Amino acid sequence: MAGHRIALIGAGWHSSTHHAPAVAQYRDEHPGAVEIALCDRDAARTAEIAERHGFDHRFTDVDTLRDRFRPDAAIVVLPVPIMAEMVAHLLEDAVPLLIEKPLGENIGQARRMAAAVRDSGVPVLVSLNRRFDPGLRIALDWLSARGPLRMIRGTMLRARRVDPQFIWSTSIHLLDLMCAIAGPLRATDRGGVVDPACMDGDDSWRMERIEGDHGLAGFVEIMPACGRIMECVRCAGDHFCLDLFTGTHHDWRVAGYEEGDCVLDERAPTDQAEHVRNGTYAETEAFLRAVREGMPLPSPGVDDALASAELVAVLASGEVRDS
Template sequence: MFKICMVGCGEHASRVHGPSLRRYAGEEAGVELAACCDIDCAAAERFAAAFGFARCDTDYREMLRREKPDAAVVVVPVPLSCAIACDVMRMGVPLMLEKPPGANAEEARRLVQVQQETGVPHRVAFNRRYMPQLRKVEDLMRQCGRPPEYIHYTMYRVRRFEEDFSTTAVHAIDAVRYLAGADYAQADFSYRAIAGQKAVDIFMDARMENGCIARIDICPGAGLLAETLTVSADGSTFFAALPTGERWLLPAGVSRFEAGKRTEWTMEALGMGDTFYEAGGFYAEGATFFNELRAGNKECLMTDFASSVQPVEVSQYIARRDTAYRK
């Protein structure tokens, strides 16, 4: 029996991770949703009832000692994520940790250190990496045989006026690094004040270590909830609109433009499904993690923390409103 535990039963866990785990356990033989945990006992009880966990707890250490799970999913507030993830790794439990992995680069590096000490397989839940659209664009770029020349990523939100938007912006920063296939060499930032708010629009111009040029536009007070991606590589341009909520306003497919001609892959062609937790990559990030563990392919599950340090570090520059990053 492959046993899974859940640490954190809040809104985000209930919105995407709970449905993903319920589906995985329902479709895959020999999977047990053993127990879930939250410091709010009522939240843990609701989560267990909604998604099919056998037991619930308010102490994650006690739960993990009792259940001895094969994997744990950790979805807790950012200030708690590093300490809890380190505890889980020291207990020898493979884990999937919700982004960002740590509140700052120091915590992200601490996670790398503890992972190297313990050798625990892990995954960071940067769900954009597992969205069908990004996977399709990645596949099409691979066929080009060379790295992308230019990436433009836009992130729009509606009335997201928090002063620090970095823990959401990190998604865009990570997605660009992932698609470029290289670290940021440098980045320059500019900001535009939003009238009457502490929030700002964020504009980032970057060069990657492989020569790719990138642009990221983040507008938290826009009129729509959307993310778009444009990639140019070897004479082709790829465009994708990404699902970012239960109802996405732009057609969430992929287009390839080459010599003035367009080839399109619809949501159906990409196998996206009609639920946000599937279309948004949440199901795939967990299912592929569990499947690799069950198959014994742990070598491919040892690098996510290391690959996530720079996106967290760059996002800190946005939190501080810095204007220039140099690796």
């Protein structure tokens, strides 16, 4: 029996660095399970990436890919401005999709894409890969044996990230991870503790209060040009505290504390590949396993991604405009 036909659409830096090696690893670990086609308008780039990973087919036009390859599922990793049009195109084929975040260039586009996916009935997984970070499962298992959370704090630090859409397109990873841990979160009417106008013209810095259900208090720090690269979520309740450092840009680590003692300290293996360390492989494996077994796709779907986008849009305070 021939393997499932999987299309990887997009061969840019993000796709070639994270998604292509993840798909290739899945193929290598599941011989005969999948047949892979790579599609990108840049013929030279497509040929280079396909040859590097030994992909079976290559295309430079999506319509040709659809007609000749007839994928059973597609992984779509494209720039945000063209993502919505491509997804709308692919929904016509009614095959499962794994699509890159965010759902659009602003919250209005995100709502429309979510509605289009919902109306189509096509299963779609949104690539918010922190939900598949190897450390997250360890953290959730440890927290499940303790009492309820009282506080959650998320920190995202970057160096020289001065792009104006940083909050919308990148910090959604942090907010979505916090929602995956603590449940639905929302901005508070107390607002931020730092006025963006004080940031010397750079309004992508944020220190914001958020809140969850059952009295959960939260705090978000976003510093896109502070000279350090780090992502961490701290969770605390009565007599316990946990720090989760994600595997994006650095090794993941999970540290749990009780009564002043460190009782949990697990870290990424020193030789763990980047696409494994940052959760992309686990995300890809979960998607392709569901496709092959005819099972529902894992979270986050478009409604999960939209909920996180709504929170990000509020925190962006006008940077992300409806249109």
